[in-house]
Amino acid sequence: MKIKRIAHLGVAVNSLDDALKLFTDGLPLEVTHTEEYQGMKIGFIPVGDSSIELLQDTSGSSAIRKFLDKNGEGIHHIAFEVDDINAAVEELKAKGIRLVDEKPRPGAHGMSIAFMHPKGTHGILMELCQPTNPGNH
Numbered sequence: 001m002k003i004k005r006i007a008h009l010g011v012a013v014n015s016l017d018d019a020l021k022l023f024t025d026g027l028p029l030e031v032t033h034t035e036e037y038q039g040m041k042i043g044f045i046p047v048g049d050s051s052i053e054l055l056q057d058t059s060g061s062s063a064i065r066k067f068l069d070k071n072g073e074g075i076h077h078i079a080f081e082v083d084d085i086n087a088a089v090e091e092l093k094a095k096g097i098r099l100v101d102e103k104p105r106p107g108a109h110g111m112s113i114a115f116m117h118p119k120g121t122h123g124i125l126m127e128l129c130q131p132t133n134p135g136n137h
């Protein structure tokens, strides 16, 4: 498996609009993409070769809702871009690393994604991702 970069840091927020004010007015950054995805509203803010992914729950039942209820706002996950996500998932399985997703699935922003389970990764929720469209970050 080749890990190419940190693709994004996922941050759970109560309000995407409020958080965007901080990142785009308080800090000199820009939001380049927002989307609704599986009960969440997500905003992508590029920082160099990586992004901040701001995640707001909209459904009342997303993984972000559960995280916010337990922990409040904060860093939710780290995503690594890999060169071949199918091979990467098989490699992790062969190494006995606990996965949430036994097979890659479609994620936000045109990515194929698979999560490892935080109980097997020192308490850090880690995602592998690979753009399905090479133009996506």
Ligand code: CMX
Residues within 6 Å of the ligand: 010, 055, 063, 064, 066, 067, 070, 076, 077, 100, 107, 108, 113, 115, 117, 118, 119, 123, 124, 125
């Ligand atoms: N980081 C670290 N630990 C986390 C965590 C996170 N983001 N989310 C949950 N945990 C921990 C919990 O604290 C809990 O630990 P304890 O047992 O010690 O209390 C344990 O994992 C189980 O958590 P839970 O609150 O009971 O929640 P679930 O087991 O129902 O789900 C998880 C946890 C990780 C399997 C689930 O959130 C998941 O499948 N996540 C992947 C998908 C996701 O997070 N999507 C949102 C991001 C959008 C995207 O980019 O796609």
